[in-house]
Amino acid sequence: MTKAGPSETRVPLHEIPRRRQADASIAVVGSPNSGKSTLFNRLTGLRQRIGNYPGVTVERNVGLMKADGRTIELVDLPGTHGLSAHSYEEQIAVDVIFGRMAGTQPPDGILAVVDATNLYQGLFLVQQLIELERPIVVALTMVDAAAAGGLKIDLEKLSAHLGGIPICSVVATTGQGIAALRDAILALPGNTLPQPTMAWPELMAVATELASTAALPMRRAEIERLIIDGATGLNAHVLECLGADAAIRLVRYRDELFGLEPPLAREARVRYAWVRQVLGDVQEKMPVLLSWRTRVTQIFNQPIPGTLGLFLVMAIVFQAVFAWATPMMDLIDGATASLGGWVGGQLGDTAFSSLVADGVIAGVGSVIIFLPQILILFLFIILLEDSGYLARAAYLLDRAMRSVGLSGQSIIPMISSFACAVPGIMATRVIPNRRDRIATILAAPFMTCSARLPVYALLIAAFVPAQNVVFMNLQGLVLFGLYMFGIIMGVLTALLLRKTALRGPKPPFALMLPEFRRPNSRTVLMQLLGRARVFLRRAGTVIFAVAVVVWALAYFPRSADMDPSLTENEAAAAQLEQSWLGRAGHFVEPAFAPLGWDWRVSSAVIAGFPAREVVIAVLGTVYAVGDEADEATLSRRLKASTWPDGRPVFTLPMVIGLLIFYACCLQCAATLAVIRRETNSWRWPVFAWIYMTTIGYVGALLAFQLL
Amino acid sequence: MIGVAYVQATIAIINANHYHLDMANNDITLASLKNGQSGTIRSIDATDPQVQRLMVLGLVEGTQVQQAGAALGGDPMEFRFFGSGISLRREQAMRFIMTRDSGD
Numbered sequence: 057m058t059k060a061g062p063s064e065t066r067v068p069l070h071e072i073p074r075r076r077q078a079d080a081s082i083a084v085v086g087s088p089n090s091g092k093s094t095l096f097n098r099l100t101g102l103r104q105r106i107g108n109y110p111g112v113t114v115e116r117n118v119g120l121m122k123a124d125g126r127t128i129e130l131v132d133l134p135g136t137h138g139l140s141a142h143s144y145e146e147q148i149a150v151d152v153i154f155g156r157m158a159g160t161q162p163p164d165g166i167l168a169v170v171d172a173t174n175l176y177q178g179l180f181l182v183q184q185l186i187e188l189e190r191p192i193v194v195a196l197t198m199v200d201a202a203a204a205g206g207l208k209i210d211l212e213k214l215s216a217h218l219g220g221i222p223i224c225s226v227v228a229t230t231g232q233g234i235a236a237l238r239d240a241i242l243a244l245p246g247n248t249l250p251q252p253t254m255a256w257p258e259l260m261a262v263a264t265e266l267a268s269t270a271a272l273p274m275r276r277a278e279i280e281r282l283i284i285d286g287a288t289g290l291n292a293h294v295l296e297c298l299g300a301d302a303a304i305r306l307v308r309y310r311d312e313l314f315g316l317e318p319p320l321a322r323e324a325r326v327r328y329a330w331v332r333q334v335l336g337d338v339q340e341k342m343p344v345l346l347s348w349r350t351r352v353t354q355i356f357n358q359p360i361p362g363t364l365g366l367f368l369v370m371a372i373v374f375q376a377v378f379a380w381a382t383p384m385m386d387l388i389d390g391a392t393a394s395l396g397g398w399v400g401g402q403l404g405d406t407a408f409s410s411l412v413a414d415g416v417i418a419g420v421g422s423v424i425i426f427l428p429q430i431l432i433l434f435l436f437i438i439l440l441e442d443s444g445y446l447a448r449a450a451y452l453l454d455r456a457m458r459s460v461g462l463s464g465q466s467i468i469p470m471i472s473s474f475a476c477a478v479p480g481i482m483a484t485r486v487i488p489n490r491r492d493r494i495a496t497i498l499a500a501p502f503m504t505c506s507a508r509l510p511v512y513a514l515l516i517a518a519f520v521p522a523q524n525v526v527f528m529n530l531q532g533l534v535l536f537g538l539y540m541f542g543i544i545m546g547v548l549t550a551l552l553l554r555k556t557a558l559r560g561p562k563p564p565f566a567l568m569l570p571e572f573r574r575p576n577s578r579t580v581l582m583q584l585l586g587r588a589r590v591f592l593r594r595a596g597t598v599i600f601a602v603a604v605v606v607w608a609l610a611y612f613p614r615s616a617d618m619d620p621s622l623t624e625n626e627a628a629a630a631q632l633e634q635s636w637l638g639r640a641g642h643f644v645e646p647a648f649a650p651l652g653w654d655w656r657v658s659s660a661v662i663a664g665f666p667a668r669e670v671v672i673a674v675l676g677t678v679y680a681v682g683d684e685a686d687e688a689t690l691s692r693r694l695k696a697s698t699w700p701d702g703r704p705v706f707t708l709p710m711v712i713g714l715l716i717f718y719a720c721c722l723q724c725a726a727t728l729a730v731i732r733r734e735t736n737s738w739r740w741p742v743f744a745w746i747y748m749t750t751i752g753y754v755g756a757l758l759a760f761q762l763l
Numbered sequence: 764m765i766g767v768a769y770v771q772a773t774i775a776i777i778n779a780n781h782y783h784l785d786m787a788n789n790d791i792t793l794a795s796l797k798n799g800q801s802g803t804i805r806s807i808d809a810t811d812p813q814v815q816r817l818m819v820l821g822l823v824e825g826t827q828v829q830q831a832g833a834a835l836g837g838d839p840m841e842f843r844f845f846g847s848g849i850s851l852r853r854e855q856a857m858r859f860i861m862t863r864d865s866g867d
C-alpha cells in the first residue's frame with residue numbers, strides 16, 4: 057500500500073546514512089484518541105516543524121526538545137492500534153517505526169502513548185513495541201479521567217510486567233506530570249533495552265530461530281511481523297535479509313505455529329489473553345462498562361434520538377454561521393468602508409490614494425469581513441471533532457453512505473472538508489481500501505469549504521431578502537440549500553465513480569468510537585488561533601498581492617483624452633473599460649456571456665482559479681474603481697452594477713448560476729496539489745478539475761438560460 | 764491452486780464445527796444483543812479479514828461486550844468493551860458468538 061519505491065528500501069536498513077541535526081530521534085506512537093497530539097504539543101510547544109519524508113510525499117511532524125545542550129527530536133506518528141497496518145495512515149506509522157520510510161533511520165527510542173482508561177488496547181500496542189528492542193517509555197495519559205472513574209493502576213507492577221520500562225502518568229491537557237516525562241525522554245537513549253514480555257514465547261522462539269541465520273542483525277519485531285503477516289509488501293525485504301532457505305523455513309514455521317487459524321486472529325487471541333492477565337493484576341477495578349456520562353449520552357445512541365440529534369446539531373451550526381457572525385461582519389464592513397473613504401479624502405485624487413483605498417482596503421477588506429464567519433465555522437468543526445461527535449456522525453450515517461457505495465468512514469473527511477478540503481482529503485488516509493479512498497477524495501472538494509462561504513454570503517446578503525420563512529431566516533435557508541447541493545453533488549460523484557472507474561466490493565465499516573469528552577478549551581483555542589493566523593496571513597500576502605495587481609490592471613493605462621462632458625462616474629466607468637483589466641475582461645467575456653456574466657464578473661472568476669476567495673478581493677477592487685463606487689459596500693455596488701444598456705447585471709437567474717458555478721468549480725490550487733499527493737498521480741487532480749469545472753459551467757448556463 | 768481450495772474448504776469445515784449456535788446453552792450472536800445487554804464472546808468465525816481486524820482491536824474470546832446503541836434501522840450497532848466503544852455492522856457482529864451474561 058505504501059508508495060515507497062522498492063529500490064530505495066532494498067538498501068539494508070542499517071546502511072542508510074544518518075542525516076539529522078538532533079542527537080536522538082524518538083517516535084511518538086499511540087492509538088488514535090490516546091491523547092497523543094495533545095501530549096506532543098505539550099512536550100514540544102512551538103518548536104515544531106512539518107516537513108516531508110525524503111522521496112515520499114508524506115508530511116513529517118517533528119518537534120524538538122532541548123536540555124543540557126542536547127537536542128532530542130520527537131517525531132509524531134499517525135495513530136495506530138498495532139504494528140500490522142490496516143490503512144495508509146497506519147502504514148506510515150509502521151514504516152517509520154521500522155525505519156523503512158526511505159531515507160530515514162529507525163527511531164532511537166519510542167514514546168508510547170497509552171490512554172489510562174483504555175489500557176486494554178494500549179497494552180496490546182505496547183507489547184508489540186517492546187519487541188522492537190528499542191528503549192521505550194510509556195506515557196500514561198488521561199490519568200485524571202481514570203481517577204474520576206475510580207480506576208486505580210499499580211504502576212510498579214505494570215512496569216514489571218512490561219519488562220521494566222519506565223511509565224509516567226500525565227494529564228496532557230493540564231500539563232501535570234510533563235516535567236517527569238520530559239526527564240524520562242531525555243534519559244531514554246541511554247536506557248537498557250526492555251526485557252521481552254512473556255506474552256507469546258512460541259513466537260519469540262521461532263523469531264529467534266529465524267534471526268540466527270540472518271546476514272544482518274534484525275530486530276525481533278520485524279521478523280515477527282514477517283511470520284504473522286507473511287512476506288507481503290515491505291516484509292519481503294526482511295525475508296531476503298534472512299538468507300537463502302528462509303522462505304522454506306518460514307512456511308514450515310507458520311504452519312507449525314498457526315495451523316489453519318488465521319495468523320492475525322491468533323495474534324489477537326494470544327496477546328489479548330496476556331493483556332487481560334496483566335490487567336487483572338495491575339488494575340484495582342475493572343472499568344465499569346457504563347460511566348454516568350455514557351449513560352446520559354446513551355439516549356442519543358438510540359436510532360431515532362440519535363438521528364434527530366444529528367440534524368439538530370447541523371441546523372445549529374448553519375444558523376450560527378449565518379446569524380451570529382452578522383454583527384461582527386457589519387462592524388468590519390463599516391470600518392473598511394469608512395477607512396477607505398477617509399484615506400481617499402486625505403490623500404486626494406492621486407494614483408497612490410486609489411491604490412490604498414480601492415486596491416488594498418477595498419480588496420483585502422472585502423475578504424477580511426468573513427473572518428468572523430469562518431472562525432465560527434471552524435469553531436464548530438473543531439468542537440465536533442474534539443468532543444468525539446464526528447465519529448458518531450460517521451456511524452449514524454453509515455447506512456446512507458452505503459447506498460452510494462461508500463461507508464460511514466467517508467463521513468469524517470467529508471465533514472472536515474466543510475472547513476477546508478485539504479485536511480479533509482488528508483483525513484481519508486484512515487480508509488483502508490484505495491478505491492473507496494479515491495472516491496471519497498473526489499467527493500470532498502464538493503463540500504462547501506470555508507473559502508466558498510464568503511462568496512455565498514456576499515451574494516446571498518446582496519440578493520436574497522432577509523425575511524423569515526416559518527422559523528428560519530430565508531438567507532440562512534438558501535445557504536443551507538447550497539450546503540446540501542454540495543453534499544448531493546459530492547455523493548453523486550462518488551456514486552458515479554463507484555459504478556464506473558472505481559468499481560469494487562462494498563467497503564466494510566468498523567470504527568472506534570471515542571467517549572464523549574468536554575472539549576479542552578486550550579486545544580480548541582490553539583487550533584482556532586492557528587486557523588485565524590492562516591486566514592489572515594493569506595489575506596496579508598496572496599490576497600494583498602492579488603488586490604494590488606488587479607488594482608494596477610484596472611487603474612492603468614490612464615486615458616488622457618477623457619470626454620470632459622462625462623460625469624465623474626461615467627468617466628470612471630470609461631477609464632475602467634479601457635484599462636488592461638477591462639481589455640482582458642472583454643476578451644474573455646464571450647466565453648461567459650451565455651452565463652449572463654459581464655466582463656467584470658468573468659475576470660474576477662478567472663482570477664479566482666488559484667484560490668476561490670480571491671474573487672471577492674477582485675470584485676472589491678474592480679467595483680471600487682468603477683462607477684458604482686458611490687455605494688458604500690460591495691454588496692450594494694453589485695446591486696447597482698449594470699450592462700451598458702442599463703439592464704442590471706446581477707439578475708436572479710445570473711446569481712443562481714453564479715452560485716452553482718461556485719458550488720461546483722474546483723478553484724483551489726491547494727486542493728489540486730493535495731489530491732495529486734494523496735493519489736500519487738496527476739490523473740485524478742486533472743480529472744477532478746475538468747469534471748468539476750464542466751459541471752459548474754453547464755450548471756450556470758442552464759440556470760441562466762432556463763430560469 | 765487445488766491446495767489452496769483444499770485448505771480453504773478445511774478452514775470452512777473447522778470454523779463450521781467451531782462456530783455454531785448452541786441454542787440450549789443460551790447462545791446468541793453479538794448482533795442479537797439488545798440495547799444495554801451484555802455478553803461474553805465465546806467463539807469467533809475469523810475467516811473474514813475484516814473480523815480479524817476487529818480481533819486486533821480487542822474483540823476476542825473472553826471479552827465482555829455490551830450493546831450501547833444503534834443507528835437508524837439497527838445497523839450499524841455500537842458496542843462497548845473495557846474502556847472502548849466501537850461501531851460495526853450487523854454483518855460483522857454476526858460472526859461473534861456470545862454467551863449472554865446472567866442477570867439479563
Ligand SMILES: Nc1nc2c(ncn2[C@@H]2O[C@H](COP(=O)(O)OP(=O)(O)O)[C@@H](O)[C@H]2O)c(=O)[nH]1
Nearest residue numbers: 088089090091092093094197198227228229576
Ligand atoms: N481528561 C483528559 N483529556 C485528555 C488528555 N489528553 C488528551 N485529552 C483529550 O482527549 C482528546 C483526544 O486527544 P488527542 O490529543 O486529539 O488524541 P490523538 O488522537 O491521540 O492525537 C482531546 O479532546 C483531548 O483534549 C488527558 O490527559 N486528560
